[in-house]
Each structure stands twice: as structure tokens, then as C-alpha cells.
Amino acid sequence: MEAIKSSKLLKGDGGPRSIKKITLGEGSQFKYVKHKVEGIGKENFSYSYSVIESDVLMNTFEKINYEIKFIAGPSGGSVCKSTSKHYTIGDIEIKEEQTKSLGNVQGR
Template identity: 75%
Template sequence: MGVFTYEMEVTTAMPPAKMFKAFVLDADHLIPKIVPQAIKDVELVEGNGGPGSIKKITFGEGSQFKYVKHKIDGIDKENFTYSYSVIEGDALMNTLEKICYETKFVAAPDGGSICKSSSKYYTIGDIEIKEEDIKAGKEKALGLFKAVEAYLSANPDA
């Protein structure tokens, strides 16, 4: 098994608490509303939403994948951190055992925030991950982040 790690930082004018609430705490209801073509539905299939809980994410019509299951590894509402693992679904493409994500929102000097994310891809056997596949995943994540940011800008009371 190989482990490939990728990191990304994105800045936003939104403060950390607001982005964390939208992107993590309210994401199950908010994201399917904002981008239904990407995420059709999020269903809690095990647990209470805290660490150890499992969610099934059903992708929208425009996606190449049908679903994934996430296991919540950790959530810290005070420090705006969230970690989860993709443990099942066709997005693992029979080449990955799992993908672990860690996200942290930190205050930026201008009053906005910086979203720092790290992803670790655990391959099955000696399979190599193609750089273009990682880049495509990063672009989709960035698009989702920007869609949430745009929604919050347009709906300041959300």
C-alpha cells in the first residue's frame, strides 16, 4: 500500500466561524441546495453526526460517480477543524483503500479565513495515482468551496 499526501490552501473573505458552519456543520443540507448537480443527497446512515458516524453522499446527475460513504474521524467546533475518511463507494475506483481528509479554517489578517486542507490517498497494492486525477479532484473541491462562499456572500443571514 502506498500513501500519497496532497495539501491545499484557499482564502476567503468569510470569517472562519461562518465558513466552518456552512462547509461542515450545515453542509449536509446546504451543499445539495447550492450545487444539486454535484451532490444530490447526504444521509446519516450510522451514528449521531459526531466522530464514528457514517454518511452516505449521493452524487448528482452530472457526476461520474454514484456515491461514497464518509466516516467522521473528528470534529472540533472551537478550533474549526474537521476530519473524515472516504471508506466506500465508486469514487475509490477499485484502486484506493480509503481517502482521509483534514480541513481547518484559520483567521486571515484581513478578517476572512484560510481553509487549509490535506488529503491522504491510501492505494491498494502498488497502484500509482495519476497527477491529473488528483488535480481534477482538487478542482472539484475548490469549485464546491467557491460555490459555498458565493452563496454566503449572496445570503449574508444564512
């Protein structure tokens, strides 16, 4: 099963404010995700983006922001740290368990 069927840059050059559409594979429960690149930190090895359009948002979320950062590991190598912030539409309240299931599509 292919996780990603295709990826297309819709706006920009891949840097901040760029938008890309990722079409997910046939085995996925979701069809596509549009990412907006928020920032790239070359000096601190970070990348941040928002999911701005997708069936992943399930008419519940306005957007989801992700930040990925690589830091030096305690015994060499590196450690990847990821955080997310979910913005709901209106007054919708979401439980933490519901947002954890969305983590499966974040890196796509």
C-alpha cells in the same frame, strides 16, 4: 444541475465515527460517496473525514482522508485550508495529477 441528490446518516449522530452516504446528482461522473467522520475540532475549527466507499475510489484507493481547517485570515475573515492523503490498494502507484482530479468530489 444538482451536485448532491441526497444525503443520509447511516450510523452515528454526525460526530466522530459516524458514517453518511451522499448520493451525487445525475450530472456527476460518480454515483455516491460514503464518508466516515474522523474528527471534529471545535476549538481549532477543523473537520476530518475519510471517503471509505465510492466509485470515486476506482478500485485503486482503499480510502482517502481529508482534513479541513478554518484559520484567521490576515485581513480579517477566515481562510479554509484543506489537505488530503490517499491510501492505495496494494502496491499501486498514483501520480499527483490523478489525485488532483479527485479534489472535485471532496467537499460533497
